[in-house]
Amino acid sequence: MTSASDLRDLTIAEARDELAAGNVSARELTEAHLAAIEVARDLNVFITETPDRALADADASDARRAAGEALGPLDGIPLAIKDLFCTDGVQTTAASHILEGFVPPYESTVTENLRNAGTVMLGKTNLDEFAMGSSNETSYFGKVENPWQREGDNRPLVPGGSSGGSASAVSGRLCLGATGTDTGGSIRQPAAFCGIVGMKPTYGRCSRWGIVAFASSLDQAGPMTRTVRDAAILLGGMAGFDPKDSTSAEMVAPDFEARLEGGVRGLRIGIPAEYAVDGMNPEIAALWDRGKAWLTDAGAELVDISLPHTKYALPAYYIIAPAEASSNLARYDGVRYGHREDGEDLTSLYEETRASGFGQEVRRRILIGTYALSSGYYDAYYLKAQKVRALIARDFHNAFEDCDVILTPTTPGAAFAMGEKSDDPIAMYLNDVLTVPASLAGLPAISVPGGLSSEGLPLGLHLIGKAFDEQTLFRAAQALEYAAGFDSRPHRG
Amino acid sequence: MTLIQGRTGDWEVVIGLEVHAQVTSKSKLFSGASTEFGAEPNTQVSLVDAAMPGMLPVINEKAVEQAVRTGLGLNAQINLKSIFDRKNYFYPDLPQGYQISQYLDPVVGKGEIEIDLEDGSTRTVGITRLHLEQDAGKSIHDQDPRKTLVDLNRSGVALMEIVSEPDIRSAEEAGAYVEKIRSILRYLGTCDGNMQEGSMRADVNVSVRKPGDDFGTRAEIKNVNSIRFIRQAIDYEVRRQIELIEDGGEVDQETRLFDPDRAETRSMRSKEEAHDYRYFPDPDLLPLELEQSWVDAIRETLPELPDQKKHRFVDDYGLSVIDAGTLVAERKIAEFFEAVAEGRDAKVAANWVMGELFGALNRTDTDIATSPVSAAQLGQLIDFISDGTVSNRLAKNVFEIMFETSDDPKKIVEQRGMKQVTDAGAIEAAVDEAIAAGAAQVDQYKGGNVKVLGWFVGQVMKATQGKANPQAVNEMLRKKLDG
Numbered sequence: 001m002t003s004a005s006d007l008r009d010l011t012i013a014e015a016r017d018e019l020a021a022g023n024v025s026a027r028e029l030t031e032a033h034l035a036a037i038e039v040a041r042d043l044n045v046f047i048t049e050t051p052d053r054a055l056a057d058a059d060a061s062d063a064r065r066a067a068g069e070a071l072g073p074l075d076g077i078p079l080a081i082k083d084l085f086c087t088d089g090v091q092t093t094a095a096s097h098i099l100e101g102f103v104p105p106y107e108s109t110v111t112e113n114l115r116n117a118g119t120v121m122l123g124k125t126n127l128d129e130f131a132m133g134s135s136n137e138t139s140y141f142g143k144v145e146n147p148w149q150r151e152g153d154n155r156p157l158v159p160g161g162s163s164g165g166s167a168s169a170v171s172g173r174l175c176l177g178a179t180g181t182d183t184g185g186s187i188r189q190p191a192a193f194c195g196i197v198g199m200k201p202t203y204g205r206c207s208r209w210g211i212v213a214f215a216s217s218l219d220q221a222g223p224m225t226r227t228v229r230d231a232a233i234l235l236g237g238m239a240g241f242d243p244k245d246s247t248s249a250e251m252v253a254p255d256f257e258a259r260l261e262g263g264v265r266g267l268r269i270g271i272p273a274e275y276a277v278d279g280m281n282p283e284i285a286a287l288w289d290r291g292k293a294w295l296t297d298a299g300a301e302l303v304d305i306s307l308p309h310t311k312y313a314l315p316a317y318y319i320i321a322p323a324e325a326s327s328n329l330a331r332y333d334g335v336r337y338g339h340r341e342d343g344e345d346l347t348s349l350y351e352e353t354r355a356s357g358f359g360q361e362v363r364r365r366i367l368i369g370t371y372a373l374s375s376g377y378y379d380a381y382y383l384k385a386q387k388v389r390a391l392i393a394r395d396f397h398n399a400f401e402d403c404d405v406i407l408t409p410t411t412p413g414a415a416f417a418m419g420e421k422s423d424d425p426i427a428m429y430l431n432d433v434l435t436v437p438a439s440l441a442g443l444p445a446i447s448v449p450g451g452l453s454s455e456g457l458p459l460g461l462h463l464i465g466k467a468f469d470e471q472t473l474f475r476a477a478q479a480l481e482y483a484a485g486f487d488s489r490p491h492r493g
Numbered sequence: 494m495t496l497i498q499g500r501t502g503d504w505e506v507v508i509g510l511e512v513h514a515q516v517t518s519k520s521k522l523f524s525g526a527s528t529e530f531g532a533e534p535n536t537q538v539s540l541v542d543a544a545m546p547g548m549l550p551v552i553n554e555k556a557v558e559q560a561v562r563t564g565l566g567l568n569a570q571i572n573l574k575s576i577f578d579r580k581n582y583f584y585p586d587l588p589q590g591y592q593i594s595q596y597l598d599p600v601v602g603k604g605e606i607e608i609d610l611e612d613g614s615t616r617t618v619g620i621t622r623l624h625l626e627q628d629a630g631k632s633i634h635d636q637d638p639r640k641t642l643v644d645l646n647r648s649g650v651a652l653m654e655i656v657s658e659p660d661i662r663s664a665e666e667a668g669a670y671v672e673k674i675r676s677i678l679r680y681l682g683t684c685d686g687n688m689q690e691g692s693m694r695a696d697v698n699v700s701v702r703k704p705g706d707d708f709g710t711r712a713e714i715k716n717v718n719s720i721r722f723i724r725q726a727i728d729y730e731v732r733r734q735i736e737l738i739e740d741g742g743e744v745d746q747e748t749r750l751f752d753p754d755r756a757e758t759r760s761m762r763s764k765e766e767a768h769d770y771r772y773f774p775d776p777d778l779l780p781l782e783l784e785q786s787w788v789d790a791i792r793e794t795l796p797e798l799p800d801q802k803k804h805r806f807v808d809d810y811g812l813s814v815i816d817a818g819t820l821v822a823e824r825k826i827a828e829f830f831e832a833v834a835e836g837r838d839a840k841v842a843a844n845w846v847m848g849e850l851f852g853a854l855n856r857t858d859t860d861i862a863t864s865p866v867s868a869a870q871l872g873q874l875i876d877f878i879s880d881g882t883v884s885n886r887l888a889k890n891v892f893e894i895m896f897e898t899s900d901d902p903k904k905i906v907e908q909r910g911m912k913q914v915t916d917a918g919a920i921e922a923a924v925d926e927a928i929a930a931g932a933a934q935v936d937q938y939k940g941g942n943v944k945v946l947g948w949f950v951g952q953v954m955k956a957t958q959g960k961a962n963p964q965a966v967n968e969m970l971r972k973k974l975d976g
Contacts (some may be wrong), residue, residue, distance in 0.1 A: 086547045099546065106540055108547060210547040217776035245549050246778050324776050327579050330590020332542040335643070346641075348582055373581070373771035382773060 007032040008173040008493075012230040014174055016073045019065065026065070026076030029176070030120050033078045037122065037174050040492065043145045045165045045174060047083045048091045049123040052079065057120040064118065067156040067196035074237045074258075075118030080169040080178040083124035084089045084131055085111045085221070086210040090121075094212040095129045095139035098339045098357030108210025109242045109402045110179060116239040122175050125165030129359045130329065131214040132185055134431040137422050146415050147172035147195055147490035151456035157415040160190030160431070166224045166227075167194040172493030177225040177234045180212060183218045184317050185410075185435025188447035191224055192410035195449045195490065197477070198224045199231045200466045203442030204249035206235075207242030211327040215321035218439050224264025225334045227371025228448060228477045232256035235470070249468065259471050264479040265299030267472070270403030274310040275434065284409045284459065287450050291407055291461040294483030295476070305399040305406065309391045313437040316392070318429060319372045320440075325362075326369030332357060364425065393441040400466050407433055409458030410447040438452035438464045446477045449486040460487065495663040496704065499735045505699045505730050507708055508661035509621075511696040512674050512725075513710055514684040515628070515651045516559045522627050522651035523550030523593060530690050534633075534644035542649040544588035549777050552577075556651040557781065558685040560600050560625050562791050563653055566681045567620050568605025571788050575624075577778045586630035587642050594654075596772045599624035600781060606677065607800045608669040609818040618670055619658030628652050647691075653684070659698070659708065664727040668720045672822070673696060676799045680824045694718045699730045700744065709734070710744040714758050718750050726751040730758050803826055805861040812838035819847060825861045832868035837875055845871055849889065853896045865899040866892070874902040881911050882906065884963055912964045917969070920953070920961050924969045927952035937973050946970060 001290050007029055010018065016022040034051045062078035070076075084217035086104040094101045107115065115121075128138040135158035136144040146159040147168055159168040163180030167190035170178050175377045180187035191198025199222045206221040209210035213219060223234035239253035271292065276285070292302055334340035334353030341352035358366070399406065411431060421427045438445040450461035461480055465473030495504040521528055522540035541548045556960065561944075578596040591822045601623035607615050629929050630648035630688050634641050647770040655674060661667050675686035675693060685692050687868035695718075700711035712734070748767075771878060774780075797805070799821045806817035806827075820843065821827045854864060874891060877883045883891055892904050906912050927949050928935060937945045946967070953966045 016798075094546070102546070104545065104547075106545070126519065208547070209549050212546045213777075215776075243550060246551050247776075271959075323773065327581050327591055327771070327773070329582065330581060331546070331588060333583060333585075333590060335585045336543060336588060337545070346585065370771065375769045375771070378773070381845055 001052055003267040006160075006426075008036055009427065010176065011076055011227050012074070012101070012176050012225060012233050013227070015077055016233070019076050020070070026058035026078075026120060027055065027062035029076065030122070031076045033122055033175055036172075040174055041169055043147065043172060043492065044142045044348045044435055045125055045144055045168045045172065046080070046123040047093055047095060047126050047139075047141045047165070050090055050121055051123075053090065055118050061118050061120065061324050064160045064354040065456045067223035071116070071118035072237075073233050074114065074118060077118075077176050078120040079114065079234075080125045080175040081111055082163050082166050082179050082181060082328050084127060084181050084212045085124075085179060086212065087121070087124065090124065092124065093141070094131070095141055096332075096358065096362065098354070099212070100140065100339060102338050104210075105435050106210060109207035109244065110211065110238045112210075114179070114237050114238060119237065123442055125163075125178060127165055127167055128186075129362050130212065130325070131181055131183055131219075132325070132361050132365055132448045133161040133416075134185070134428050136142050136161040137415070137418060138359055143418055144168050144416075147492035148193075148415060148457055149491045153455070155417045157457070158193070158418055160193035160411075160415060161187040162445055163173075163198070163224060164190050167196060167198065169190055170194070170226060171490050174430060174493070177223060177230055179221060179238065180224045181214075181219055181221050182435075182439065183214050183220075183321060184439045185432040187222045187224060187412050188445060188460065188462060189431055190484035190491055192449075192458065192462075193415035195458030195486065196226050197228055197446065197448055197481070198222065198329055199235060199446040200439070201235060201239060201470055202249070202444045204247055205239045205253065205444070205468070207240070208247040209242055209244040209248075212309060213275040215324040216328060216385045217324060218317075218321060228446070228474060228481045229260055230259060230478075231446065232260055232474045236347045242391070245311055248262070251468070254471060256470055256474055261476045262475045263298065264295055264476055267295075267300045267405065267476060268403040269476070270297050270303050270305040270399050271299045272305050272307045272310065272399070272406060272408065274307050275408045281413050283453050284412060287459050287461065288407070288409050289485075291450055291480060294480060296406065297464065298479045298483060300476070300479070303403045305403055307392070307395040307399055307437065309388060309395050312388045313392055313440055314429065314433050316388040317432070317436045317440060319369070319381050320389060322365040322369030323372045323382050323385075324369065324409060326366045326373065328359075328424055328483075329362070329366055338441050389440045392437055393436040394445060396437075396441045396464070404466070404472055406464040408462045408464070410434060411460040414453040414455065414457035414459055434462060443467055444470045444473050446473055448477050448480050448484065450480070450484050451486065452488055458486070495665070497701070497731060497735060502734050503704060504565060504731075505704045506664075506727070507659050507664055507700045507711075508663075508667050508727060509711075510654040510657045510661065510667060510670060510697040511698070512657075512671065513694050513696070514563075514655060514674075514678055515692040516556045516625075516651035516653055516687070517683055517685060518553060518555045518559060518645050518651055520553055520555075521649040522553055522556050524649050526649065526651050530692075532646055534642075534646060536646065536885065538645040538648065542645055544590070546717060550593060550775070552778065552781065553651065556625060557600065558785070558791060559651075559846060560623060560653050561783065561788055562681050562795070563655075563678060563683045563797055564601030564604065565788075566677045566683075566794050567601070567623065567655070568606040569620055570602035570788070572598065572600055572602055572784070573783045573785060574598065575600040575781045577625075577775045577781065580771045580777045582768050584629065584632075584936050585641065586632045586645070586648065587787075588630070588645065588667070591777055592627050592629065593778070594626035595624035599699050606670075606673055608666060608673050609814075610665065610669055611804075613814045613818075613916070615703055615814075616660075616666065618660045621656040621658050623653055623655045626652050626654055646963040651730045653876070654942065662723040664731075667697065667727055668724050671720050671723060673799070676822050680796055682796055688719050691718065696725055697723055697730075699727055699734070701731060701734045701738070709738075710746050712744060712747055712749050713753050715761065722751055725753075725756045726758055729756060733758070775815065796824070799824075799827075800830055812839065812843055816843055816847065823861065823886055829861055829864070829882065831870045833871050833875070835872070837872060838879070841875055841878075842872075845875060849892050853892075865897070866895045868894055877902055877906065881913060881962060883911065887911055887913060889957060911960065913960055917965070918967050920969055923953045923956040924949070924973055925965065926956060928973060938958060946974070949974075
């Protein structure tokens with residue numbers, strides 16, 4: 001290993017092996033990425049860079065390794081952390097003015113697990129404010145730019161959202177992997193837009209403790225990496241039962257990497273009829289067809305399945321998520337921490353603090369959620385949406401009688417230009433139409449790069465697995481990744 | 494039925510109570526922070542209690558156990574599945590911006606208790622439900638001229654809200670109800686019932702109606718923190734509502750506050766200003782599911798409760814209902830009484846406990862738990878009375894010394910020579926002396942004035958420093974004077 005760009009091109013699996021072989025140090029890996037982060041500041045990927053902390057982490061890792069006490073596959077791996085994870089002593093903002101300057105005295109369980117695994121934290125990545133958005137344009141700390149551009153068009157594109165900073169960082173070779181969180185597609189959609197792998201585990205697989213809450217019944221942390229194998233390795237460092245999260249699954253996380261190469265021979269791949277909506281972008285339809293062919297070529301069997309309540313998923317999601325958010329965000333009141341506007345009295349303190357502390361999209365969702373939970377509307381909106389959610393979960397349950405994994409596209413289209421959809425919330429919300437159903441059902445799902453659009457932008461294929469069967473999901477994703485052979489690179493990075 | 498006389502006839506009072514009782518538990522309902530009373534402000538606040546970003550509640554199993562235990566003590570249905578909901582509203586002492594409570598599916602359903610009234614009668618009052626909820630912190634308005642300060646020590650402390658049916662018909666019954674609830678909770682060890690420290694408080698729903706009519710519109714008086722105040726608040730509120738209606742007005746459905754200084758209630762907010770709490774199931778918590786076997790195991794550990802004990806005291810000891818009710822109100826008193834009564838005349842034991850002991854405890858503001866006289870000691874004293882070692886009168890003196898010194902009655906009687914003199918020779922000598930000294934009184938007695946016997950008794954007692962057995966003295970005197 002000689003050049004810094006070579007170091008940044010390593011996968012986590014390769015870096016692990018190089019570190020173990022003594023061909024590279026954690027410090028060299030970290031320095032290479034810190035230098036790249038400085039150069040790429042115009043992408044606005046990070047809200048907070050933590051170079052000193054990163055170098056200290058790296059040196060500690062190298063010292064462990066020298067002492068023969070390396071911690072495992074992630075020891076010394078430089079990562080970017082979505083700024084929704086609370087990090088002890090490091091500013092945590094959720095990309096909101098209302099939390100600007102907030103430094104938690106505690107570490108989220110997921111990042112604590114990663115620290116205990118020896119990883120290096122490069123910084124905290126930008127996101128849509130409180131993870132509410134699909135383009136990373138709602139951040140108080142500015143928009144994030146996608147390292148990819150359309151062929152012959154240098155207009156900046158969005159990286160997707162809400163984990164847009166993490167997706168851009170991984171795609172732009174600013175880190176070897178990153179954490180994301182997914183509520184309705186916030187890992188998978190930006191992964192698709194940035195040509196990387198993004199994985200949302202089963203709800204309950206990763207602890208939510210210390211992650212700034214958006215919608216508690218949907219939020220789930222997951223890995224964002226450049227390969228399926230890396231996603232499996234990184235998830236291994238993040239997952240596990242946490243008694244501090246009552247919704248955390250009380251089971252030991254398996255070795256997600258172990259059965260990766262098992263292939264898909266005999267695996268039944270469900271193809272849901274309802275996802276082939278009229279007016280589907282022909283490029284996306286073609287991508288989907290390629291995905292089906294790759295899997296059948298590898299020995300899998302396609303099964304037509306039906307998920308009849310799919311069309312109600314998005315409206316149900318946009319009731320449930322804002323309803324929970326309206327309550328979860330009540331704690332940002334200017335009284336104890338974060339931003340405060342001193343009003344004339346208590347009511348004006350609340351009103352002015354929250355009016356200036358929250359951005360437009362956050363305020364919109366708080367209002368929608370408050371309305372949906374209001375007396376007289378609760379039954380018609382929230383309760384109805386919960387019933388729909390139960391039906392959607394049942395759809396999946398029934399479908400998984402006949403198949404092992406479900407294949408769909410990740411998004412209705414490729415990355416769009418900044419500002420293109422930001423005036424139309426409905427058009428923006430439609431980005432999540434393919435990812436939201438798995439979120440509502442709490443199922444694991446992964447987006448894998450499937451090829452390029454006619455404009456030269458990456459497109460993602462989406463696999464949905466059975467609850468807590470991430471191993472089969474990774475196995476199918478690995479087969480898809482091999483078949484797709486995606487090796488295109490972004491313009492930046 | 495207690496009716497209130499108004500200008501237009503009699504009125505019936507309808508009362509329902511919501512008692513908020515702090516669960517006895519070392520830590521809070523959803524965090525590990527301590528619940529001890531009286532700590533410095535904001536020293537018992539976990540990250541969860543302060544609602545820091547990303548913090549999550551985890552149910553305290555002990556608090557659930559206490560709620561179930563209480564439900565069993567209220568003869569109530571235990572719901573094996575219950576749900577925690579969020580009750581949303583903004584207030585500075587409510588860090589999350591919502592209170593975690595139970596709304597549609599509480600952990601305990603319908604039950605009933607018996608209340609004891611002053612005339613010795615009892616009534617059954619229905620329990621609608623009991624649910625678990627978080628307490629809020631405390632806003633302090635009087636320590637800074639401009640600012641309100643917030644103490645979060647109470648934030649997240651587990652409360653049980655015990656809701657009664659609208660079965661209560663007078664201020665007296667309301668007081669008796671709260672007393673009985675407090676007594677049951679203390680027996681169970683699920684709440685210390687300490688109203689001054691805020692461990693127990695009540696919201697009082699009051700309405701009036703003409704007998705036989707439908708329920709009237711109710712007003713809710715919030716956060717009343719003593720039984721006396723509950724009675725005063727009801728008395729005031731009933732008069733206010735009757736006057737209002739009789740003057741042609743209508744009662745507003747509203748929330749009112751009780752002002753203890755003026756013994757009156759004042760409007761706090763009307764129905765129109767009522768919050769929309771936007772209740773919904775807390776997505777951070779799974780439904781609370783209990784095993785029947787776990788509930789049964791708790792049932793096995795329940796102590797004998799006040800009503801059972803009261804009935805037993807009446808049946809087994811022959812006590813009056815009122816005396817039994819007095820003795821069982823506190824578990825420690827009942828246990829003390831039973832220890833004294835064991836193997837002795839229970840009525841005598843009851844009289845000593847409720848008479849001399851209660852008197853001395855009240856006079857010195859002492860709790861039964863720290864009584865200087867133990868049950869064993871009081872038992873010994875009663876034994877001394879029955880075996881004639883001391884007279885009843887002397888025993889009271891001995892008791893006073895026991896209460897001051899905590900000494901055994903035996904030691905006191907021996908060291909201070911307070912043993913009753915039953916030695917016939919000694920008594921005879923004193924009697925002879927008295928007769929010799931009272932020639933005039935002897936003549937009166939012989940002339941038919943038997944009352945003068947008391948003079949002789951007095952003389953004998955004086956001579957023996959009160960230690961002579963009065964019965965023996967009487968007998969001896971009669972024998973000598975009549976003979």
